[in-house]
Amino acid sequence: MSNSAQQIVDAVGGPDNIASLTHCATRLRFQLNDASVVDAKKVDSIDGVMGSVPQAGERYQVIIGGAVQSVYNEINALPAMANAGANSGGAKGGQSAEDIKAAARAQGPRGKFSWLDNFFEFLSDSFRPILGALLGASLFITFMALMGTLGVIGNWADPRTDLPASWQFVNFMWQSVFVFLPLMVAYNATKKLGADPWVGFAVMALVMLPGFSAMAEHPDAYQASIAGTDVTLVDIFGIPLTIFGYGSQVFPPLLMAAVLGPLYKGLKKIIPANLQLIFVPFLSMLIMLPLTAFLIGPIGVFAGAGLANVLQSVNDFSPFIFAIIIPLAYPFMVPLGLHWPINAIMLLNIQTLGFDYIQGPMGAWNFACFGATAGVLFLAVKDKEVQMRQTATGALAAGLLGGISEPSLYGIHLRFKRIYPLMLVGCLVGGLVQGFGGGQVHTNAFVFTSLLTIPAFDRIGLYALSIGGAFLVAMLLVIIFDYRTPEQRAEAKAAKAAADGQDVAGDASMPGGVAGAAPAGVAAADTAGTGSTRAAGAAGSANAADPKDAVNDDEQAKASQWLAALGGPENVTQTDAVAETRLRVEVKDSAKVDQEALKSAGLPGAVQVSSNLWHLVAGSDANQYAAAMAAKVGGQPVG
Known part of the structure; x- marks a missing residue:
């Protein structure tokens, strides 16, 4: 690499x-x-x-x-x-x-909206570095879910279940990630905002100490109601401190980092450089430790709970509507980074409810996304588009095995706008399947929705039918309607013709092959496997100072014939070599182009891409032909 x-x-x-x-x-x-x-x-x-x-x-x-x-x-x-x-x-x-x-x-x-861009980037950078750990933990969760489904163990997700010591240890293997997730988020978010990440880590660690949670059992602790929620308080120097369990919480560390970042930079401006090593971290901690414990932490908990309650209200009102809204909204939330707060709510649901109801319908979106990628892969293989085939193969593997949609989204779907409407139909079908099935597809833990994590969901049959429908519909629609515009399809057709031409040339150079079987326009030296008459260093030198020095007489002659068939040099405005095997030619008037004459002149193929744009399949010597034609037109090839 x-x-x-x-x-x-x-x-x-x-x-x-x-x-x-x-x-x-x-x-x-x-x-x-x-x-x-x-x-x-x-x-x-x-x-x-x-x-x-x-x-x-x-x-x-x-x-x-x-x-x-x-x-x-x-x-x-x-x-x-x-x-x-x-x-x-x-x-x-x-x-x-x-x-x-x-x-x-x-x-x-x-x-214009740079602050919004920065906000989404802040969210993304707070989570993305730990995606590997989250993905690994989700596979441990899937294994425990599968063992529970098979009856090997009891309810592994309920802390009150008395699992055998061996299975408790296996259960700890995923909890090590999710229980301490706030510390990981605090580190990343603080680093993103330019403060010392270990200071952010230490500040968040205060409210995660076992002794901090144990203060709820202190003799001085008492109960109160805040915003309709019963909480435990204990007075610290006369100031009420709210005691929460902060494991798996992500809103508090995000808010903490948002305050710590500007504070840290401000302290560095007012404290002399020779004293910053000691006093910037000390004063940051002196301010942020109590501020986080007394104010920021509780605000983060209540903010997350508020957002979770809104989504739960929609789900309680109509699981059918909820099952449709989530997969249709995710294709627009993920590119913007809006899915990260929803991921945080999933974690909060598991902590407070013991299960999550968002990941089920979210799976319909993911598999519609992967289905669209599978459709692209099918067409890329069919049309012999090597680069797109490689891209789609990697993206599909990352999706089906890891549940990661980014390679599909950024590598393919956002580049070809025709895909999104087709993918949305797949999302709708997956949501409808869950909706008509009664919705309420739950999971007891946070997982990445991939093939490997299907056993983590309680209604496996309904969930599998939903994601299968989303995948197949999106894939078939992309195959039927294509993901490319007519111009892009024409380019793919030209690329396939070029690839076919190269295959024939390769066969001719095999022992016993016939050199004359190669398409016209491919140098005899390339087909018969003998020495080339091309000037030394000419191959691939379409941008040489003097194009005549980069091509042989045969290529010069063919270039003249092709130009004549294109309506003469005066009808050609530009020639480029593209994709190593094709010429991109812009003409003033396509009515003057004689395709039969081009074919008779030994051109393997010609495709009209748009009104005045043509792609000529010239074979492996496209650079030389482009150089020769450009010289005759009076310009230089761009390719």
Whole structure:
């Protein structure tokens, strides 16, 4: 993958254009000095890249999938990156991290709704680094659920169940993640906001101490009602302290980090640099420890409970409506990051109710998403689109086995807008199946909705039917109606024709093959396997200073014939070499194009993409033909 790492760096403008680089669960996240120089087509064509997403504020994201950590490390290990700002928070070319941030601020706001963009990014970065741990824990949960379904153990999700010691230990293996989730979120969220993450960790750890929870049994503890909820209080120096169990809570650490971040930066501004190491953390903790215990923590608990009550009210009013709303809303929430608060509510439901009712209908959305990806994969295999086949294969594997939708969304669905309406039909079908089945598909723990976690749901038959219907409908609709526009389909057709031409050429070069069986337009040296008459270094040199030096006489002659069939050089405005096997030709008047003449001149295939745009399937020497034609037209090929 090291070659791909170098290619990615080159495609985004080189090391000098990279201000900083981080990554999430599936994407490389570049902060660039100038995003306009990124070669998006080149990025998308790199082996291992599933797609790219340009963003506001000179930011650019490259979708890698599950191997993102390895690619990130390989990019940072490149010698050319030694002085670049590719390390998170690193400096570029002698600039300090503060210089880079100041330059970014000088560029102006990231957009009209930059605060909203920053908020979603804050939520995402607070959770994404721990996705691996959450996914691993969800598989432990699935195993326990399967053992419970088979009757091997009792209700593993109920802490009151007296499990044998061995099974208790297995149960602890997933609880180690979810019980201490607030500490992980506190660390990530604090780090995201530029404060010391270990200070955030320590602040949140206060309310998770066993002794803190045990204060509910203190002789001085008493009961009270706050916002209609019975809580336990104990007076600390005359101030009432609310005692909660903070295990699995995520709203309190998010709110805590939101306060700690600005506080920490403010203290660094007013405290001399030689005293910051001691007094910035100390004063931050002095303020935040009691503030979190007395105010921020309870506010976070009540805020989460309030949101959970709203969703529960909808579910209680009509499980049928709820089963439809959730899968139809998720395709729009996930790209914005709005699903993270819902994930927090799922955890809260499990803590307070002992089960969650959101993940069942959410599974219909996930499998509709994966079904659409399966449809894309089918068409990519059919049309021999190698890059899309690789992208869809990786995305489908991440979805079906891990329940992760990001590779599908960012690598495919958001790039081809025709997919979303088809996928929504799949979401609707999955929701309707659960709705007509009575809804109320529950799970006792937080899991990623994949094939492996189906046993974690109580109404397995209804749930499996729902996600199966969502998957099949979305997949079939994509296959039937396609995910590409007519122009994109024409390009795929041209690519398939080119691939077929190359297969024939390869057969001709086999022992016993006939050289003349290859399509016209492919050099004899390439078909017969003999030496080439092309000038040294000519292959792939369509951008050479003098195109005539990069092509042989046969290619020059064919280029002249093709130009004549296209209506003459005066009818051609531009020629590009694309996808290594095709020419993209823009003409003034397509009525002057003679397809029969093109065929007679030895062109393997020609496809009219739009009114004045044609793709010519030229074979593996497309670069040479583009160079020759461009020289005759009086310009240079862009490809």
